[in-house]
Amino acid sequence: MLKNITIGQYFPGNTVIHKLDPRIKIIITLLFIISLFIIDNFLPYLFVSIFIFTSIFISKVPFKFILKGLKPLFFIILITFIINVFMTKGEILFEIGPLDVTKEGLKLATFMALRLIFLIIGTSLLTLTTSPISLTDGIERLLNPFKRIGVPAHELAMMMTIALRFIPTLLEETDKIMKAQMARGADFESGNVLKRAKSLVPLLVPLFISAFRRADELALAMEARCYRGGENRTRMKQLILSRRDYIALGISILLLGLIIVDRLL
Amino acid sequence: MIIKVEGLTHIYNPNSPFETKALDNVNLEIAKGEFVGLIGHTGSGKSTLIQHLNGLIKPTSGKVIIDGVDISAEGANLKDIRQKVGLVFQYPEHQLFEETIYKDVAFGPINLGLSEEEVDKRVKEAIELVGLNYDKIKNRSPFELSGGQKRRVAIAGVLAMEPEVLILDEPTAGLDPKGRDEILKQIKKLHQDFNMTIILVSHSMEDIARLVDKIIVMHKGRVSIVGKPKDVFKKADELEELGLGVPQVTYFMRELKKRGKKVRDDIITVEDAKEEILRLLRGNGNA
Numbered sequence A: 001m002l003k004n005i006t007i008g009q010y011f012p013g014n015t016v017i018h019k020l021d022p023r024i025k026i027i028i029t030l031l032f033i034i035s036l037f038i039i040d041n042f043l044p045y046l047f048v049s050i051f052i053f054t055s056i057f058i059s060k061v062p063f064k065f066i067l068k069g070l071k072p073l074f075f076i077i078l079i080t081f082i083i084n085v086f087m088t089k090g091e092i093l094f095e096i097g098p099l100d101v102t103k104e105g106l107k108l109a110t111f112m113a114l115r116l117i118f119l120i121i122g123t124s125l126l127t128l129t130t131s132p133i134s135l136t137d138g139i140e141r142l143l144n145p146f147k148r149i150g151v152p153a154h155e156l157a158m159m160m161t162i163a164l165r166f167i168p169t170l171l172e173e174t175d176k177i178m179k180a181q182m183a184r185g186a187d188f189e190s191g192n193v194l195k196r197a198k199s200l201v202p203l204l205v206p207l208f209i210s211a212f213r214r215a216d217e218l219a220l221a222m223e224a225r226c227y228r229g230g231e232n233r234t235r236m237k238q239l240i241l242s243r244r245d246y247i248a249l250g251i252s253i254l255l256l257g258l259i260i261v262d263r264l265l
Numbered sequence B: 001m002i003i004k005v006e007g008l009t010h011i012y013n014p015n016s017p018f019e020t021k022a023l024d025n026v027n028l029e030i031a032k033g034e035f036v037g038l039i040g041h042t043g044s045g046k047s048t049l050i051q052h053l054n055g056l057i058k059p060t061s062g063k064v065i066i067d068g069v070d071i072s073a074e075g076a077n078l079k080d081i082r083q084k085v086g087l088v089f090q091y092p093e094h095q096l097f098e099e100t101i102y103k104d105v106a107f108g109p110i111n112l113g114l115s116e117e118e119v120d121k122r123v124k125e126a127i128e129l130v131g132l133n134y135d136k137i138k139n140r141s142p143f144e145l146s147g148g149q150k151r152r153v154a155i156a157g158v159l160a161m162e163p164e165v166l167i168l169d170e171p172t173a174g175l176d177p178k179g180r181d182e183i184l185k186q187i188k189k190l191h192q193d194f195n196m197t198i199i200l201v202s203h204s205m206e207d208i209a210r211l212v213d214k215i216i217v218m219h220k221g222r223v224s225i226v227g228k229p230k231d232v233f234k235k236a237d238e239l240e241e242l243g244l245g246v247p248q249v250t251y252f253m254r255e256l257k258k259r260g261k262k263v264r265d266d267i268i269t270v271e272d273a274k275e276e277i278l279r280l281l282r283g284n285g286n287a
């Protein structure tokens, strides 16, 4: 039931993609997302596909694994597609009852669906090839320049690390509590919406209690080791840009450049 | 046979980098009214095994047969099975959720669809079975109890379903000696008074030696030794290789024997050891 959640999951490996500096990977992912949203033609999609599929290939993450991340969002993609097909005005291709299917609508819908799919694939690849620790490290470093205008970079990164760290724990805990209540005859799967919502009480109450207990324990453990965020905190792993990081960034900027050029021409 | 497991294999997260074979071709039989101790190094598959016994997880391959019914088959009535086989998880107090102890213990019986009077009767019995005072406690919140009391309420929640088989996963973990002894005493009583079939998972060789009729030793997902406590604990070296041990008093008697005293080598409880040492002393005195 909870097994399809791959967001935030790390797929360990030792490839170039895994070893890239997290800052570079985040920047490249952002560039990738920006290019996705300025694309309005099929040719650049070819570039983007080649780029992302090559990256997946190099990273040795099984494609199945990435598709699993798409599954829970399948309906959102489908609904976006349908709405776009029917809600766009233009040259009418054919009609289904009172609804018109237009050429523009079909094109826009396909682009929107592709955008979403690529967006998910791209971000999944980022989280699958970057351990949560280095991911938050990267975010913290990228946010550092904004500290001057009052962005609490370190605190934000710390919160994210902790949240990511506890996703698997909470999933495990949910599984355990669910099983324990099922052993007492609880039924989480049948009945109407109201009944199902009610059946969640025996799951959610213990889950919240345990989450608060864990938060409490963690705070205490951090306090006991004199945790102080922010200033003068050194780190075990220094982020240092190497040649491969510059190369990767260069390739990505080239890609985005091509797409912008294509758009302008 | 009330429980029969045939060729049971379970693989977690198959076809992924996190694939683990938690059970590997497990075969075992447990008779009605038996008190079985399940031991094994951490990660040996004990918890995985017992969750199969009431259909909470499905075998990757193999069969689990409870009272003649194959519960791993499609369309098995799981509610029936879960009533028949009560499972108390590790740290069961973490699953308490109701406002009052009464309501929490009643959760299982209500899920079984019992009448109000029946629920009432069972809740009262169950709370008293675990040694708590029903009238004093029924309207209190489960969250204001001590750790040991909470755990007993949680166990009562399973007993209220009146299972024929009671499985407990390390029921004494994290309790003080007094709390531990009390819980074990109640479990023993359930076995003696109601002839309940009991499976106890424990890391304490002393508790196992004192209570059970039969020991099942798990190692790396397989059943490696099955037998009477006296016979199993004779194999101290073998058990140590599996990351386990024997009761302290068994080590002690072994040492005595090594030093040339004529004592039996199948002593597993302190009481037996006392008898044996007294016998030895008397024997020496007479000679």
Ligand SMILES: Nc1ncnc2c1ncn2[C@@H]1O[C@H](COP(=O)(O)OP(=O)(O)OP(=O)(O)O)[C@@H](O)[C@H]1O
Pocket: B012, B013, B020, B021, B022, B040, B041, B042, B043, B044, B045, B046, B047, B048, B049
């Ligand atoms: N929900 C799960 N998902 C994936 N792997 C699991 C899961 N539960 C257990 N495992 C793995 O299966 C193996 C057996 O675990 P299990 O919990 O059955 O052992 P155990 O004998 O109960 O150990 P312990 O004495 O520590 O409770 C372990 O390698 C464990 O990591």
Ligand SMILES: [Mg+2]
Pocket: B046, B047, B048, B169
């Ligand atoms: Mg266990």
